[in-house]
Amino acid sequence: MRDLAEAAELVTSLALLRDPAAYRPWREPALTPDQRAELDHAARAERAERVADAPGEHTDAARPEILDALSGVLWRAESLAWHLSRAAWCPVLPLAAADADPRPYLARAVSVLPTAVTGWQNGTEIAWWAADEAAAMLADLAATLGLMTDGQHLRLVCPWCGGRTEQVPTGGAWTWRVRHLPGDLVAIVCEGGMCEPPSKDVGTWWRGCPAWPLAEWEWLARRIERNERMAS
Numbered sequence: 001m002r003d004l005a006e007a008a009e010l011v012t013s014l015a016l017l018r019d020p021a022a023y024r025p026w027r028e029p030a031l032t033p034d035q036r037a038e039l040d041h042a043a044r045a046e047r048a049e050r051v052a053d054a055p056g057e058h059t060d061a062a063r064p065e066i067l068d069a070l071s072g073v074l075w076r077a078e079s080l081a082w083h084l085s086r087a088a089w090c091p092v093l094p095l096a097a098a099d100a101d102p103r104p105y106l107a108r109a110v111s112v113l114p115t116a117v118t119g120w121q122n123g124t125e126i127a128w129w130a131a132d133e134a135a136a137m138l139a140d141l142a143a144t145l146g147l148m149t150d151g152q153h154l155r156l157v158c159p160w161c162g163g164r165t166e167q168v169p170t171g172g173a174w175t176w177r178v179r180h181l182p183g184d185l186v187a188i189v190c191e192g193g194m195c196e197p198p199s200k201d202v203g204t205w206w207r208g209c210p211a212w213p214l215a216e217w218e219w220l221a222r223r224i225e226r227n228e229r230m231a232s
């Protein structure tokens with residue numbers, strides 16, 4: 001149950017690392033190998049273009065990996081919730097769309113797990129199976145997050161400084177990067193150099209830059225959403 005709760009948190013972080021400029025489903029449903037190859041090709045071409053306009057930056061080269069990780073978690077969460085709900089004599093949740101949020105399925109799995117496990121003679125087997133699934137999800141998420149967090153640029157405009165830097169005084173620059181900070185802390189850091197959020201909005205600073213540790217990413221995501229809604 002702890003693994004499932006942690007997976008739900010990491011899902012938010014990963015979702016934030018998706019390229020927000022490209023709102024497409026986490027995975028297109030029922031891809032044929034041909035379509036998949038085409039998609040990979042398109043993704044590669046797109047990456048090559050980005051590299052061309054930002055030399056030296058590996059902006060979000062790993063985006064297809066994030067989408068894969070997210071859809072893998074959704075698939076596992078859905079299956080886990082379905083089986084555990086059945087075992088707990090509980091109506092199952094509706095099928096998930098390809099771009100659905102896995103968190104309701106994770107939450108359902110957590111809520112019915114005790115009943116599913118204690119209601120059956122072979123409850124221990126159910127418990128071990130659920131534990132294995134949860135651990136696998138968590139491992140996938142952590143691996144994906146770990147692979148891609150080193151200095152990654154987020155294609156987002158900081159709601160506090162508006163992406164204003166010395167080089168781009170008019171704003172709009174992508175100033176956020178994901179950093180592995182000392183103490184095994186993964187954080188989003190606004191490196192624009194002119195960012196000064198009020199103290200109620202930021203509790204951590206790194207080399208004079210505001211930093212938001214992983215635990216605050218869900219809050220951060222909501223904040224960006226709100227900002228975009230107000231801007232549009």
Ligand SMILES: [Zn+2]
Binds near residue numbers: 191
């Ligand atoms: Zn900023």
